[in-house]
Amino acid sequence: MPKQIILAAHFPGVNNTTVWSDPASGSQVDFSSFVHLARTAERGKFDFFFLAEGLRLREQRGRIHDLDVVGRPDTLTVLAALAAVTTHLGLAGTLNTTFREPYELARQLASLDHLSGGRAAWNVVTTSDAFTGENFRRGGYLDRALRYDRAAEFVRTARQLWESWPADAITGDRDGGRYLTEAAPGAFAHHGDQFDIAGHFTVPRSPQVHPVILQAGDSPDGREFAASSADAIFSRHGTLEDGQEFYRDVKSRLARHGRQPDDLKVIPGVTFVLGDTDAEAQERAHHIRRQQVSPQTAILLLEQLWNRDLSGYDPDGPLPAEDPDVSGDAISRGRAGMYPDPVRTARHWRALAEEKGLGIRDLIIEVTGRQSFVGTPRQVAERMNHFVQSDAADGFILVPHLTPGGLDDFVDRVVPLLQERGVFRTEYAGTTLRDHLGLSPAATRRRPPDLQPKVTVPA
């Protein structure tokens, strides 16, 4: 049997991938938009729905960035509501560990897992960013070097809390008058560098026990964290060869942590454009990129590399002759840095613009945001399947460029072709997200010996 493809649907986010200027673009906030995308994904038998998170509005040149979608609802609250309008779809949320505490987040996720019948997932992110910290009690306290330490300790602590109620903690024996098997369930204690907490967890063991853990970071630390702690990783590597190399690398790290290759799924985030013919798809892809890169956005994206105020430049004119400013603070705040070597990248862009005779906007369209899969439904299905069968991925998180209808065509036209090939489910076989992803059930150990409840009552 060929490898089965994992598919997830990303709700369009707050960067220029999301085209808000199109007449078909709907609300980014109305719950109906979320319902449409989630139900479309479930109609297509997708594994899960995915929400990103922002905790501070982005700024550029000291002002709120106004060219992309701005604003979005709270991740956890949306996911709980989506549990009411879907039945099988996994519900994954990006939730920052820097500005949360394990006790509170673990109970929110365990609650979501109960209220969705075992469909909760958490994309673990951590930031050291003091800019975002200005919205929170502790501010920008976290040293950049400690980001993955915090993330790993956070996940370990959350899992300890999720396991703190024994599976048989509630007996509910009305005649015998015994609600609990033993008094004071949920006992835990964690004493670490990031957290020093003890007490009792309030949420009885949830259907998945451990909600599914996702991880995005691509650095060696990020890969190692995924290998030790995550169920899936979704860093993107464009070409088949890059994907295969990444796949080999992260899977090879698992044994060190006592894990099997199947325990960590590789599901990169990808974009797609469909057309009746290849030429039509290519033309649509170019049209979408022009929508994604307005003249104003072109200047802004250029500024993110150059790290200078370029507002005086003509979007159709030549690139700046001077090199990027690598000395000062980033001009753009609230997003991850994208260019490890700005000067080198700038020289490359200048050479490319000269060679092809491109102005600023056309150059930006050329070098940013090229869609991952462009073609007829058959071509896209074949290429995606090829990526998976040749171990460049285990599946994909699809990022549509339109809210809320951006996934409709894919579900109507590509999914049936994947199903025909026997590489994608035609019905859900299980009920939990762990079932869908083929992940082994989380540890079901009984009371850890060092955390026996302090008080026991004779039966």
Place this chain on the structure above:
Amino acid sequence: MTEKSLHLAVALDGLGWHPAAWRLSRADATAPLTARYWNALAGEAEHAALDLLTIEDSLDLQTSWPDGTDDRVDELRGRLDAVQIASRLAPLTRHIGLIPTTSTTHTEPFHLSTAIATLDHISGGRAGWRPRVSARRAEAGHFGRRDIPPLDLARLDEPETVRLVGDLFAEAGDAVEVVRRLWDSWQDDAVIRDVPTGRFVDRERLHYIDFAGRWFSVKGPSIVPRPPQGQPIVAALAHSSVPYAFAARHADIVFVTPIDAGHAAAIVAEVRAAEETVGRVGAPLRVLADLVVLLDETSTLARDRRTRLDELHGAQFTSDASIVTGTPGELADLLAEWHRAGVDGFRLRPAVLPDDLTAITRALVPALRDRGLFRAGYPGGMLRDLLGLPRPVSRYAVAATA
């Protein structure tokens, strides 16, 4: 209708407010861990056109002790996050207000603000929030970021306790202030989608809140556009002067706990005086009296059930709120009397769920309607409309146009 309709709310917690409720409840012992259970309760409450439901929550395990996890095995333990439950209910209800409880002591005001704003978007303007303080050491130990001494009911009047409680309420006040500023930080018309200039928002209509207080500073603006109600409803439970003042400053609804009609009138007077003292502007607080209710077809049946529950519990059940044991008709008479004494409505705490909720919706509500005291259905609109509260303009919009 001859008299003004009273407001009717139901407080949901576990399998009911009596500690032995789970012994007699028609629902499964683990039902409160399921969405189906909460949907059934909300559907029942909405069918009778109740104004709103509240969902209890706490950052520690239920306990019979003032502080710390107890050793009982015969009571319900464990619960889900109240905001998650409220949000799970939102798409499957259409009219009823949804008011989850959250702590303000260990949580981030920014997260609280965006969660309740989102609940308001999802529910089409039916969100509320009941902030509460976490005064227990057990809760503090779950966060490990501050030391709170064990709560001792015998020492409530000692200066250290008074200072701690004062601080916790002051912090809660700051939290509500931040939450409310964030709700206002997007003007209603901030999203412009102006294709010629390429701008999605008009950033002049987004506002930093620049809050700096003793416990935290929050820059803003929110990440969530302004909620449909502008300001979702804030409710506070209050038993004494410090929380009355907190409610008068920060809340739209106050839940109070009178023991009789005369006491109800006295509390309403105290609440009005607190409004005066803090210089409250805008609509006065909606004052809802809390009552634990245990209802049956005859008073004898109700009393017998109460006795049975107390026997199962091993002690007489007491509560911060009065306990009414009787028929729906008797309760309707009592509500009419307290309503005349000046309370705007009631938050009923069913002793056993869903049993006593069903008695409220199927027997008490018709009895109130017979007396001309309760609406026949929902008039339409958002929770603010139902409560007769105007939709406030964003404070920043006012400043911007002034």
